[in-house]
Amino acid sequence: MSAETFYVTTPIYYVNDAPHIGHGYTTVMGDIITRWHRQRGEKVWYTTGTDEHGEKVLRKAQANGVTPQEWVDKLVEEEWRPLLRTIDAANDDFTRTTDLRHLEGAQAFWTALNERGAVYQGSFTGWYSVGSEEFVGDDDVVDGEGDDEGIKVSKLDGSRVELISEDNYFFRLSDYQQKLLDFYEANPTFIQPESARNEVISFVSRGLRDLSISRSTFDWGIPVPWDADHIFYVWIEALLSYATSVGYGSDRERFDEVWPASIHLVGKDIARFHAVIWPAMLMAAGEHVPHRVFAHGWLLVGGQKMSKSKANGIRPDELVDTFGSDAYRYYFARALTFGSDGSISWEDINARYHAELANGFGNLASRVAAMIGKYFGGTLPASGEHTDAELTVVDTVVDAVRDADAAIEAVAPQDALAAIWRIVDELNGYITSQEPWKVAKTAASGEGNAGDRLATILNTTAEGLRVLAVVLNPVMPKASAVLWESLGAEAALGALADQRIDAVAAWGQLPAGTTVTKPASLFPRIETAPTA
């Protein structure tokens, strides 16, 4: 049997939204996790993309005087693809729900469900607000007062609503209540974290209603293959991107190779769609359900949820312009607990940038390269006998790499970075306690074995940096590449991306004689901080 593909997805982002740091956050987390798994030597596939159908897109396009296709093409090229470049994402695919493969795959999927009897025609009745142009839930409809006396109005915005019904196709979601509950029970890690799992189970336990899957009042969507008057409801169609982008409906062999998804990363607001509707759809189709749905929390700015409608957004490109994509990636992975809400601020990013990246890591690389340059002419010396101090360094590295790997496995990048930073701290402490600058003076006077001792200290720190370059590569590929280059590691050990996590902690890989050069500052101090 062939090795399973580690297949990760971000949500298929709604194209009408302006990309903000929330989107960047999710995509970066997936990128870090998939880059790490690639360096474990696994087959990996990482997909992101855009959801481009629906009434809102249609309206927006009309308002802009262009066709919906022209509108989404523009958004994808001008907003969404640039975001990926900004944050240095290494996704394997960018899937669009307007892609032909998706249209055909989605139609094939629902044709199959229809043939299996999971779909029926019925009528959907609901309160429709002409003013806000949307259906309003029963609980949000109240009796009007004053001018609206005798009329039902929406509690949300006060607009008048009328009861209308529409012929629709329905998916027999109600058939899956018990099947889903049994599934959650048998697969406790299917929905994570625990808070999302509890919520989903509680939601399903209260009962599931059949789901309307088509619309006939507008036409920007994928046609229902057996009834040209209907298009599919966006959600029911967009979720299928995860399958159609890896061959469902077009390349069965490819699909079987990649599916099921290992992890769907989602925001906690859409956990329900991914943990309830999506697996039920797949069960109905007789396909495997994903291994895991991981719901992350919100980014809070000034205690408020980061959102497109509020002006509290910190723009990804603004952040990257100031601190760089590496720092952006590092910050979100390190400062937040993936799965919980977390606070971010310009001040905090700035503080961590300087304390952890510039002073901690960048300066470490700088001082080691400077000493190898000054004391050994830029040629890496061979290590002599290890003393307890070196053994402690080696132990710290081995433990840290092991812990970081376990943390990534547990979808906890923040813990992985905390573990990796033990190496940074250990090396800085090791250098200070070994005082190589003093050993160098002794060596210069020709006393004892000081020269050998100095060589051992600098060889050890260089080895530590070698490990850091490898394990930080998934998080900060640019800085890691510079460090790898400065260690002269490429010539001796090959490409950084080919360095395996499971072998990285083995000591003594950098051969003596390698040319070490002092790199430009990995993370130069930044004097001015723009207003957020």
Added chain:
RNA sequence: GGGGCGGUAGCUCAGCUGGUUAGAGCACGGGACUCAUAAUCCCUUGGUCGCGGGUUCGAGCCCCGCCCGCCCUACCA
């Protein structure tokens, strides 16, 4: 209304199935050092663990009530 989650040092957060003097990082204060990006290393200061009851030999962790914040409660996505 119902359900879920959270409220721990100035800030951001850890605290496993309840167990000795509640932890980390940053910030602050003091000291050491000079290889380095005025960086590094060491030490100190700092908490009625939202509030009020209860269970227990013992509770930040369990139970009850209350206050505050966020999320979900299916057809905007």
